Amino acid sequence: MSTMQVDIVTPDRKVFSEQAEMVVARTTEGAIGILPNHTPLAAMLKISAVRVKMDDSEVTAAISGGFMEVKPDSVTILAEAAEFPEEIDVERAQSAKERAEKRLRDKQEEIDFRRAELALNRALNRLNVAGKK
Numbered sequence: 001m002s003t004m005q006v007d008i009v010t011p012d013r014k015v016f017s018e019q020a021e022m023v024v025a026r027t028t029e030g031a032i033g034i035l036p037n038h039t040p041l042a043a044m045l046k047i048s049a050v051r052v053k054m055d056d057s058e059v060t061a062a063i064s065g066g067f068m069e070v071k072p073d074s075v076t077i078l079a080e081a082a083e084f085p086e087e088i089d090v091e092r093a094q095s096a097k098e099r100a101e102k103r104l105r106d107k108q109e110e111i112d113f114r115r116a117e118l119a120l121n122r123a124l125n126r127l128n129v130a131g132k133k
């Protein structure tokens with residue numbers, strides 16, 4: 001099967017860089033599966049799991065939002081944060097989830113409510129991806 005270069009980059013590090021057969025991601029417009037020779041595309045990514053399928057393996061990463069650029073021979077994901085299942089500190093994500101849930105329960109200014117919602121989404125996404133170890 002043909003392949004494309006897939007890179008996942010955060011402000012801190014290059015998380016992933018390999019030839020792959022398919023990328024499945026959730027953009028703000030909906031879920032999308034990218035195969036080699038896809039038409040050029042730029043999309044915002046949701047806080048979500050990104051799946052990359054290679055010849056004989058597959059990886060999943062928790063992405064904390066970001067941007068995806070697709071070219072016929074490459075997919076580049078620039079994420080605010082990205083972790084593989086084995087990198088996720090489950091206790092930390094659980095604490096972040098509880099903190100955010102408490103903030104959402106307490107009466108909040110609109111801006112803090114939105115921030116807590118995003119923090120909750122990041123924590124739930126990490127717990128979901130950590131379950132895919």
Ligand code: ATP
Nearest residue numbers: 064081082083087088089090092093096119122126
């Ligand atoms: P917390 O409140 O626990 O810091 P957060 O969602 O606010 O969570 P981010 O701002 O998204 O954290 O990430 C900051 C850095 O910490 C990033 O490098 C991210 O990869 C890392 N990180 C955050 N939570 C976890 C976790 N549960 N396990 C591993 N790395 C994490």
